[in-house]
Amino acid sequence: MNLNIFKYELKHFYRNKAKFYSYIVFMFLSLYALINVYNIKEKQLDTINEIYNKQEQERLKVINWYENNQTGPDDKSWVNINDPFWAILYNPTYVIKEPSELYPLGIGQSEQYGFYKQTKRWSSTYDTDMAEEISNYERLINGSVDFSFLIIFLLPVLYIILTYNINTLEKDLYFHKLISVQCIKVKKWLISRLLFYLTLILVSINSLIITVGLTSGGFEIMGQILKLIFLSNIYIFSFSIIFYFINIKSKNSSSSSFKMISIWMIFCVIIPGSVHQYANYKYPGNFMTDFLDTNRKETYEVFKLDNIDLHNLLIELYPRLENLDNFKDQNLKAQAIRRSISAIINQMNIHAANEIEIQNENKNKLIKSSYIYNPVSFVQNLWNSYTETDYYAYKSYRFQVQKSITVRNELMLEEIWNSKVSDKKTYLKYIQTLKLDN
Amino acid sequence: MLTIFKNEWKAFLRNKIFLFFSIFFVLLLIITTYFGILQNNQQIINQKSAQDHIRNQWDEMGPYNAHSAAHFGTYAFKPNSILSSLDEGVNAVTGIVLRLEGHKQNDAAFSESSQSLFVSQFGKFKISLLFQFIIPLFLIFFSYNIYTSEITSGRLKLLIVQGNSFKKIIFSKILTLLSLAGILLLFSVLFQLLFNFNQIGVEELLRLSIFFLAYILYYSIIISFTVLISLLLKNNTSALSLTLICWFLWTIFFPKTIGSFTEDLTPQSSRFLLQSNMDEDREKGIDGHNPEDVRIKELEAKVLREYNVDSLSQLPINFSGILLQADEDYGNKVWDKHYGLLYSNLLKQKKHYQISGLINPFASLQNLSMASSGTDLIHHLDFLSKAELYRRKFIKTLNNEYTYGNFKIDGGNLSSSDFFKSIDDFNYNGLSIHKIIVKYTLDILFLISWTAILLLLINAKTKKYLINES
Numbered sequence: 001m002n003l004n005i006f007k008y009e010l011k012h013f014y015r016n017k018a019k020f021y022s023y024i025v026f027m028f029l030s031l032y033a034l035i036n037v038y039n040i041k042e043k044q045l046d047t048i049n050e051i052y053n054k055q056e057q058e059r060l061k062v063i064n065w066y067e068n069n070q071t072g073p074d075d076k077s078w079v080n081i082n083d084p085f086w087a088i089l090y091n092p093t094y095v096i097k098e099p100s101e102l103y104p105l106g107i108g109q110s111e112q113y114g115f116y117k118q119t120k121r122w123s124s125t126y127d128t129d130m131a132e133e134i135s136n137y138e139r140l141i142n143g144s145v146d147f148s149f150l151i152i153f154l155l156p157v158l159y160i161i162l163t164y165n166i167n168t169l170e171k172d173l174y175f176h177k178l179i180s181v182q183c184i185k186v187k188k189w190l191i192s193r194l195l196f197y198l199t200l201i202l203v204s205i206n207s208l209i210i211t212v213g214l215t216s217g218g219f220e221i222m223g224q225i226l227k228l229i230f231l232s233n234i235y236i237f238s239f240s241i242i243f244y245f246i247n248i249k250s251k252n253s254s255s256s257s258f259k260m261i262s263i264w265m266i267f268c269v270i271i272p273g274s275v276h277q278y279a280n281y282k283y284p285g286n287f288m289t290d291f292l293d294t295n296r297k298e299t300y301e302v303f304k305l306d307n308i309d310l311h312n313l314l315i316e317l318y319p320r321l322e323n324l325d326n327f328k329d330q331n332l333k334a335q336a337i338r339r340s341i342s343a344i345i346n347q348m349n350i351h352a353a354n355e356i357e358i359q360n361e362n363k364n365k366l367i368k369s370s371y372i373y374n375p376v377s378f379v380q381n382l383w384n385s386y387t388e389t390d391y392y393a394y395k396s397y398r399f400q401v402q403k404s405i406t407v408r409n410e411l412m413l414e415e416i417w418n419s420k421v422s423d424k425k426t427y428l429k430y431i432q433t434l435k436l437d438n
Numbered sequence: 439m440l441t442i443f444k445n446e447w448k449a450f451l452r453n454k455i456f457l458f459f460s461i462f463f464v465l466l467l468i469i470t471t472y473f474g475i476l477q478n479n480q481q482i483i484n485q486k487s488a489q490d491h492i493r494n495q496w497d498e499m500g501p502y503n504a505h506s507a508a509h510f511g512t513y514a515f516k517p518n519s520i521l522s523s524l525d526e527g528v529n530a531v532t533g534i535v536l537r538l539e540g541h542k543q544n545d546a547a548f549s550e551s552s553q554s555l556f557v558s559q560f561g562k563f564k565i566s567l568l569f570q571f572i573i574p575l576f577l578i579f580f581s582y583n584i585y586t587s588e589i590t591s592g593r594l595k596l597l598i599v600q601g602n603s604f605k606k607i608i609f610s611k612i613l614t615l616l617s618l619a620g621i622l623l624l625f626s627v628l629f630q631l632l633f634n635f636n637q638i639g640v641e642e643l644l645r646l647s648i649f650f651l652a653y654i655l656y657y658s659i660i661i662s663f664t665v666l667i668s669l670l671l672k673n674n675t676s677a678l679s680l681t682l683i684c685w686f687l688w689t690i691f692f693p694k695t696i697g698s699f700t701e702d703l704t705p706q707s708s709r710f711l712l713q714s715n716m717d718e719d720r721e722k723g724i725d726g727h728n729p730e731d732v733r734i735k736e737l738e739a740k741v742l743r744e745y746n747v748d749s750l751s752q753l754p755i756n757f758s759g760i761l762l763q764a765d766e767d768y769g770n771k772v773w774d775k776h777y778g779l780l781y782s783n784l785l786k787q788k789k790h791y792q793i794s795g796l797i798n799p800f801a802s803l804q805n806l807s808m809a810s811s812g813t814d815l816i817h818h819l820d821f822l823s824k825a826e827l828y829r830r831k832f833i834k835t836l837n838n839e840y841t842y843g844n845f846k847i848d849g850g851n852l853s854s855s856d857f858f859k860s861i862d863d864f865n866y867n868g869l870s871i872h873k874i875i876v877k878y879t880l881d882i883l884f885l886i887s888w889t890a891i892l893l894l895l896i897n898a899k900t901k902k903y904l905i906n907e908s
Contacts, residue, residue: 018679029691036698047708054714075731112531112552116710128537128544129713132552134706134780136787137528138808138815139697143559149694153559157686165675172675253675258579261682269571273563277470280562281477285534285550287488287515292535297495300510363554381555391555 005189009196013162022161023200026154030208033145038104040144044115044133051094051116059431062090066424084415084430085339087422088408093119093434095404097397100388101217102224105209106148108389111140113397119404121342121412124349126291126356130401147212148383151205151232152376153268156239160260162197163243166190168253190247198240202233228386235379239263272377275370283363286356294352299345307337314340317347318410321417336416343409350402357395364391404436442602442610443617450614459576463622466568471629474523474564481518485534488515493863501852504840505762508833511539514825514864516546519812520634521645524626525566527813536822538829538864540766540836543773546822565626566807569653570800571689573622574660577615578685581664582678584611605900608669612661612896619657623650645810645871652806655885659799660685662892669899688800696801700790704783716776723768724761737764759841766833773826781819788815795884802881802888809878812868816877820869828864835861 013019065072065081072079072086081087097115114130117123143149167190170176179186206229213225243260250256305313314337315321371378384390411433420426450456492513499507514536522529533546561567585608588594597607627646631638663684668677707715724733738750741760750757788805795802808814839845845857 018676022679022683032695043708047710050708051710109551109556112549114709126548128533128547129709131533131545131547131709132531132549134709134712136697136701136784136815137532137818138788138791139701140531141528141561142693142697144698145691145694149559154686154690161679161682169675254579254583254678257678257682261575261579265572265575269558269560269567270563272558273560273567276557277473277477277562277564279554279557280550281473281480283554284477284481284484286548286553287484287535288548289488289491292492292513292537293495296510300506360553367555367557377555377557380559384556394552 005184005192006196009193013196013200019162022158023204026150026158027204029145029154030147030150030205033147033150034104034208034212036144037107037146040107041099041103044099047133048096048098048116051096055092055094058090058092062087062427063424066427081427082421082423084420084422084426085412087427088412088415088430088434089121091427091430091434093404093408093436095119095397095401095436097394097400100393101221102213102228102387103389104147104212104216105228106383106387106389107144107146108148108384108387109391109394110389111135111144113394115397117401119401119408121405121409122345123401123405124291124295124346125353125398125402125405126288126295130398147208148380148387152235152380152383155201155205155236156264156268159197159201159236159239159243160257160264162201163194163240163247164257164260165253166193167247168250168256171250172252187248190244194240194244194247198236201236205232205236224386228383231379231382231386238375267376271370271374275367275374275377279363279366279370282366283359286359288356290355291352294348298348302341302344302348307334310337310341310344313344314413317344318413321413332419339416340413343413346405346409350406353398353402360391360395400436404434407436408434439606439610439613442597442607443613446611446614447617450618456580460618463568463573463576464625467565467622467625468629470563470565470568471523471626471633474562475520475630475633478518478520478523481522482520485515485517488513488535489863496861496863497855497859499858500855501847502855502858503851504836504853504857505540505758507853507858508540508762508836508840511537512832512864513537514821514828514866516818516821517866517868519868520637521630521642521649521811522813523564524630524649525807525811525813526562526564527808527811528815528818529813530561532818536825538825538832540762540833541769543769543777543826543829566811569623569626570803570807573619574657574689575685577619577657577660578664578678578681580618581611581615581661582668582681583674584608584615584665585668586672586674586677603900605897608665608896608900612658612665615661616654616658619661620654623653623657641870645812648806648871648875649810652803652810652881652885655889656799656803658889659885659892662889662896666892666896666899669896688798692794692798693801693804696791696794696798700787700794703790704786706780706783712776712780716772719772719775720769723772724765734761737761756841756843759837759839762840763834763837766830766837770830777826781823784815784819789880792878792880795881799885799888802884805881806878806885809874810871812871816874817869821866824866825864832861832864 013023062081064070070081071077072081072090079086079090081090095117097113099110099115103110112132114132117127117130165172167176167186170179176186179189209225209228209232213221213228217224242263246256246259246263250259302310302313367377381390385392411430414420415422422430450460492515496512499510502510516529516532516534516536518529530551531549533549535548536546537544560571585594588597588607594604594607598604627650630646634642664677664681667681667684668674671677671680706712724731724737737760738757741753741757742748742750745753745755747753791801792805795805805814809816839853839857843853845853847854
């Protein structure tokens with residue numbers, strides 16, 4: 001690399017208003033995007049705090065009932081919190097998907113999903129309250145300005161603006177032969193010039209990633225930060241290689257810019273759009289009728305079963321229950337069985353949800369198989385996985401939700417079938433049992 | 439002017455790059471339109487089959503308790519219109535299944551984009567993607583040097599010497615490029631007509647015309663703007679850079695930032711807060727499942743007075759049904775209050791976004807494109823509102839049956855299956871474009887104004903050129 005060429009390029013960059021201001025605008029946009037998503041993260045954290053406060057208040061209310069020897073709310077005399085069924089029912093649980101430390105660096109698919117859910121014994125992972133946070137749909141289709149968007153989609157454009165006329169402007173003005181005359185190898189000269197812009201870009205974005213990453217999560221997440229840096233650098237480097245060949249082969253600056261924009265258009269718009277269209281043709285939007293059947297028709301069929309059938313079904317699903325024989329009073333036994341129906345429905349919901357996950361996974365497999373010729377989607381999904389905002393991050397969140405529902409139902413079964421009585425101490429124990437590490 | 443126009447076309451047809459891209463676009467258009475229609479029709483079939491599946495379950499229910507049937511509920515599946523294949527609009531991000539049941543209003547769930555990994559930032563490869571992102575870019579590349587290339591080649595002087603005015607030359611070139619875009623647009627419209635021939639009516643023709651005109655206006659803006667920049671800067675590189683920067687600002691940056699800004703301007707509460715507020719309001723009303731509710735006693739006294747009896751057992755009707763409907767009516771008021779505000783805020787945000795057409799013609803185009811394809815926010819809210827109206831009618835019918843028991847079997851709790859079969863299914867009739875087009879006046883005005891102003895500026899600039907040159 002020739003240092004003089006590097007120095008000359010710095011001067012040229014500084015003096016060229018179009019290039020200089022494009023760079024400044026890009027950096028300004030990056031800061032704007034980081035602040036924008038940081039604000040979204042703060043908003044989410046505010047909502048999460050509100051949820052925790054509400055949960056705490058509701059639990060305190062029940063603890064007060066225990067302390068004041070009250071059995072439940074004044075206007076609901078049938079509620080008895082000494083009965084584990086009601087004690088667990090009046091023990092609200094929320095499963096939260098907290099934004100990751102690297103969230104400001106990539107909003108990913110997070111706007112398509114909800115990030116909190118109150119889990120009840122009848123809940124499922126595809127309840128309507130799992131829907132995304134309230135947003136304007138027309139705004140959602142345009143998406144948010146976030147850092148990953150800028151790096152993956154706009155940075156190549158900035159690189160085009162900065163480099164499209166290198167070697168081609170000289171050809172436009174017919175003095176490109178002067179370069180060879182000056183005993184400089186054109187390729188070496190071109191690489192040196194391109195390297196200046198590549199270095200400028202990489203240093204700029206790496207600084208931003210490191211600053212935001214460290215501010216957000218400290219050195220503990222250094223591994224994740226390095227992964228993001230590596231991914232973004234490889235991505236830009238790949239574009240720069242393609243653009244190098246365009247620079248060297250093009251006959252003039254119009255031709256090079258046209259080719260570069262076409263490359264951008266093909267990789268960032270046309271290929272992902274075509275894959276999206278094909279994937280949707282192959283796996284159209286799922287109306288989830290199987291799940292709806294479970295959620296409704298099959299659930300109602302379970303309700304129609306008599307107690308003996310329900311009892312057998314419960315023992316089949318929860319073999320641990322078999323050895324419990326605490327019900328001499330047939331009415332109480334019948335009540336316990338009816339109260340256990342949600343545990344049966346939960347198993348059915350798990351099965352139905354797994355079917356949906358399998359269908360979704362088939363679509364994902366198709367998308368992943370396109371990565372070989374659709375690298376931009378690959379990079380975006382990898383980036384989203386680092387910032388924990390991809391489909392799988394939310395799939396794992398759905399599993400957390402399911403775990404919470406199952407724990408609640410199993411706790412209820414355990415307590416009801418053992419004819420337990422609940423008091424403040426057991427209520428506090430329930431809180432611990434229902435609490436998931438999320 | 440016609441001669442220059444013809445000559446321009448001849449030159450274009452001799453240009454290998456132009457020919458290549460023209461053929462490429464036409465092929466792309468055929469494939470895109472074909473797959474778009476295929477996928478859209480598939481979705482229409484799936485929606486219909488899901489709807490039938492749910493209806494069959496309802497019809498096969500047999501004798502059933504009317505209130506249990508209200509809990510059993512039904513589903514509304516968001517239908518795709520035949521023109522959704524042009525522009526998917528908000529359909530990819532909105533839920534497509536809406537559960538309609540007693541006591542509560544649900545949100546539409548299971549959006550398509552939540553069902554898989556991320557694929558495309560700019561949406562599926564539909565007609566709208568081609569027309570909104572790709573064709574304008576190529577129009578820019580074809581038009582940014584139409585002035586400078588004529589000067590450098592010396593052809594401009596030759597044409598002027600032949601008695602053509604500079605204005606005529608420039609406008610002929612603009613017209614040539616516009617006619618090229620127009621042909622591609624026309625192809626797309628014709629394909630729609632061809633593939634959906636049996637389903638195209640006056641409504642669809644009107645929508646296609648709006649779609650066509652909106653894009654033609656936008657392309658006029660893109661071409662005129664590029665030519666104007668080229669006339670002003672008289673330098674290929676600068677003209678191209680500036681036009682490309684503007685294109686990026688219009689199509690990528692502004693829609694995102696202004697969209698976020700309009701949300702900040704009319705903030706919405708979080709779903710959690712909205713639900714908490716609704717729960718709070720709901721608690722102030724009658725709870726149909728709480729016999730100890732004091733408001734129930736008041737209603738009970740009122741009904742007893744109406745029927746001139748002393749106790750509920752003497753009533754010829756089922757009081758629980760009246761109670762449930764009262765609970766429902768109150769819940770509807772609560773929903774109207776909170777969701778009314780939510781929807782009105784969404785529309786306010788949309789209005790603010792429409793104003794951005796003043797600096798960004800792409801916003802106006804995007805709005806008109808979605809509106810004409812029936813995939814904008816207004817159409818979606820209309821679907822949700824009509825589904826809610828249906829839910830109310832559906833639940834009221836069930837509550838009335840629960841109360842008055844016209845179809846009850848042998849005086850028991852169960853109503854006959856004929857009753858359930860007699861309840862109509864939710865059949866969504868979409869909005870007619872002439873009813874909502876007035877809401878897009880601003881977008882139409884902005885597109886026309888942008889076109890007119892740019893053409894006037896080019897007119898002025900070309901006059902100036904002649905004076906200078908002479």
